[in-house]
Amino acid sequence: MSDPNPRDKNAHASGWSDHAVEQFIGRLLQVGVLFAALVALVGGLFVLVQHGGAPVSYTVFRGEPELLRSIVSIVRGAFALNSLALVQLGLLLLIATPIARVAFTLGAFALQRDRTYVIVTTIVLVLLLYGFIYGKA
Amino acid sequence: MTTLTFALLIAGGSVTAGMLGALTGLGGGIIVVPMLTLLFHVDLRYAIGASLVSVIATSSGAAAAYVREGYTNVRVGILLEVATTVGALVGAALSGVIPTSALAVLFGCVLLFTAVRSMQPRTEHDVLTTPDKWAARLRLDSTYPTGERMQPYSVQRVPAGFSLMFIAGILSALLGIGSGIIKVLAMDQMMRLPFKVSTTTSNFMIGVTAAASAGVYLHRGYIDPVLSFPVMLGVLAGALLGARILGRANTKLLRQIFTVVVVVMALEMLYKGFTGGL
Numbered sequence: 365m366s367d368p369n370p371r372d373k374n375a376h377a378s379g380w381s382d383h384a385v386e387q388f389i390g391r392l393l394q395v396g397v398l399f400a401a402l403v404a405l406v407g408g409l410f411v412l413v414q415h416g417g418a419p420v421s422y423t424v425f426r427g428e429p430e431l432l433r434s435i436v437s438i439v440r441g442a443f444a445l446n447s448l449a450l451v452q453l454g455l456l457l458l459i460a461t462p463i464a465r466v467a468f469t470l471g472a473f474a475l476q477r478d479r480t481y482v483i484v485t486t487i488v489l490v491l492l493l494y495g496f497i498y499g500k501a
Numbered sequence: 502m503t504t505l506t507f508a509l510l511i512a513g514g515s516v517t518a519g520m521l522g523a524l525t526g527l528g529g530g531i532i533v534v535p536m537l538t539l540l541f542h543v544d545l546r547y548a549i550g551a552s553l554v555s556v557i558a559t560s561s562g563a564a565a566a567y568v569r570e571g572y573t574n575v576r577v578g579i580l581l582e583v584a585t586t587v588g589a590l591v592g593a594a595l596s597g598v599i600p601t602s603a604l605a606v607l608f609g610c611v612l613l614f615t616a617v618r619s620m621q622p623r624t625e626h627d628v629l630t631t632p633d634k635w636a637a638r639l640r641l642d643s644t645y646p647t648g649e650r651m652q653p654y655s656v657q658r659v660p661a662g663f664s665l666m667f668i669a670g671i672l673s674a675l676l677g678i679g680s681g682i683i684k685v686l687a688m689d690q691m692m693r694l695p696f697k698v699s700t701t702t703s704n705f706m707i708g709v710t711a712a713a714s715a716g717v718y719l720h721r722g723y724i725d726p727v728l729s730f731p732v733m734l735g736v737l738a739g740a741l742l743g744a745r746i747l748g749r750a751n752t753k754l755l756r757q758i759f760t761v762v763v764v765v766m767a768l769e770m771l772y773k774g775f776t777g778g779l
Binding site: 484 | 565582640708711729
């Protein structure tokens with residue numbers, strides 16, 4: 365099968381041409397956003413059913429409770445069907461989607477044996493994971 | 502106000518913001534924070550957290566389509582993401598020490614800049630094919646579809662574009678925006694990428710830039726689920742709706758409406774910043 369995309373001259377023995385990488389990245393982003401939005405929607409409906417009548421105000425900053433701030437407790441809370449943690453899990457998945465995209469791109473550059481871009485992409489991934497896991501800047 | 506009423510009002514406003522953002526091509530993120538703070542009296546930190554999450558959703562959703570169509574320059578995107586990610590982490594660190602009033606003034610200035618840029622006519626520059634030292638070394642030159650064939654182009658002034666991307670990253674974290682305007686400025690005007698490649702590659706980078714600071718803000722407790730979910734789902738729905746009616750809408754009129762909205766918000770942000778009312 366011949367591909368009309370001329371960038372496929374960049375195709376490698378690994379089978380991951382630039383074109384194939386683009387197709388996969390596109391699909392990954394789409395699925396990630398849809399799944400995250402779905403989780404947040406289900407959790408959000410739960411929240412409204414449970415707390416819809418309660419008064420709410422965001423004028424004063426209090427900060428979120430520990431349950432909604434660390435990755436482990438959010439995942440744990442969501443599996444215990446805590447509605448707030450379920451929404452937060454959706455938001456967490458959303459934040460993780462571009463990070464997963466960078467991780468996948470790194471793998472593709474590694475398969476293409478593109479050393480320069482393996483280094484460049486690793487820098488981006490390390491910075492993202494540092495903020496995402498440690499929460500420090 | 503009850504949680505239900507609040508969520509419905511926020512969702513309605515966010516759908517409008519997402520739709521205007523998609524139809525004008527300026528992104529909805531820039532008006533989400535002013536809407537939340539000025540209209541709904543949400544604390545700036547909560548507003549920034551919710552806005553960043555919505556920015557990730559819309560940019561990743563749109564990027565998914567563009568990258569598959571072959572417009573996005575993935576190498577340019579990844580390279581410049583080093584600058585935007587470092588900038589975003591610096592911005593997230595700064596946001597803890599910069600007073601809210603200063604952030605409001607900065608936001609007002611960025612809104613005014615957005616209004617000015619949105620009124621300027623979009624001029625398509627010639628596609629350059631003269632080689633550049635950095636672009637050659639980093640293999641940034643690529644091709645993009647122009648309808649009948651794949652048009653090759655070469656990338657210019659990489660260090661200048663890279664530096665401006667660092668600023669874009671800082672502003673993204675400080676203000677909870679995608680900084681698409683500045684990213685496009687860097688790629689289109691400085692690095693001379695074709696306009697369509699600039700806008701799609703900007704979109705591709707916005708999700709990563711926003712994720713860098715959003716991760717930090719999640720740990721700091723800026724991201725509230727009850728506030729963020731109607732914002733995120735609303736902006737996403739608005740953007741999808743906007744993309745669907747794009748061909749039929751009067752974008753020139755919408756652009757003028759958007760500019761007026763942005764100017765009003767800019768003035769109010771500046772006023773609140775100088776009087777310390779935010």
